[in-house]
Amino acid sequence: MSAGDVIVVLVVIVALGFDFTNGFHDTANAMATTIATGALRPKIAVAVAAVLNFVGAFISLEVAATVAGGIVNADAITPTVVLGGLIGAITWNLGTWWFGLPSSSSHALIGGVVGATLVAAGGSAIDVQGILSKVLVPAVLSPLLAGLIAAAGVFLVYRIIRRAVAEQAERRFRWAQVASSSMVALAHGTNDAQKTMGVISLALIANGSIAGGDDFSVPTWVVVSCAVAIALGTYAGGWRIMRTLGTKVVEVRPPQGFGSEAVAATVILASSHVGYPLSTTQVVSGAVTGSGVGRPGAQVDWGMARRIVTGWVLTLPAAAATAGIVYAVIELFGNGAVGAVVVSVALAVGCVLLWRANRAARVAPEESVAEHPISGPAPAQTPAAVTA
């Protein structure tokens, strides 16, 4: 096995690790409001999201073929660059998860690839215009748009049901909320699992393991392994972020949960359909905040909202800086696979240490449920085995 093959194997393993973190980091996008309102029990909600993410990964392969396209010069991509980018993205994902911040896994991945490419090939390999149009402008506009629509929509919803008994109405919104959350989970599986498929494919093409260009197709084992990784990550449940999005930005009631998830699904699908890429996390976070503005009497924690936005602003540069450093460290060890093995082992050790620290300060699934969930299926009170 050549050094290139070793690096590609490491890329595949680390990419699936990223896919796993992507799953548990973004479970909250679909299910935070559903769990917070008690529409579904926490473990059932993450199981539904996991299945839909798994199914979503098989629905389309269009994104996988275009990942990183228009962001960096494709000729500058090597397996080592991809590895550096992935480690930068994983590091940022784990950091924001630890602090319970719903940041964009996609932006972390893009930032990672940009940072590693910058160190490997210089600034000329970066498509600044592509980053501006595909990442920065959508990052600013999409949460605002989702927030405004959710605010107006939830306000209208409460106007329409104002004569109904609140508890009865909330019970009925439960099912609508489950449906809208499921759509977000499906869309997430379709979009985000493909990004990892694309990254693995890039490394395989760069290594000459599969054909690129017109003959390119994503290998079946890549599709299946990415679907499994994102589904397992989703089922692990990122309870820290779930707690933030479901209970700390605003207390979510079922009409709000339905409103925010339905608006998020609509914005994501409409934008994807016209070819405008968005971050699921940012759209959902904007919609949840907007739904708080739209519900009469609701109080949005703007301090928490500011923390989340700060995380968004830092995602691209932080992931890029980490990836750049990782790439530079790999290069210190020369052209062989030693550097790649060293940083991969360091990442694994870091993950184990973080896992142990999380066990000591775990967030239980029940902490993601709001103070006053709707009556009906009460959240499970069993000690949580899942501690992510």
Added chain:
Amino acid sequence: MATVVDWDLLLQAASVSVAVGLGVLIVGAIAVASSLRADDARRVGATAGAAVYSGVTVVCVLALAGAVATGIYLLTQ
């Protein structure tokens, strides 16, 4: 900036999002409100009223199901 961002595409995505997003929420709210009124009408023996409200509920639920089906269709494209 004008050459970097395709504002026509952006406006298209935004307008569809506003129309469909608000539409889904309004239809969902009408479905819930009408189903509750159908229950109330049934409780007081107003059979005709209950039938009308139930009909509205069914139409709204079908519309929402259509929106979900369209969403899944768009995902596959």
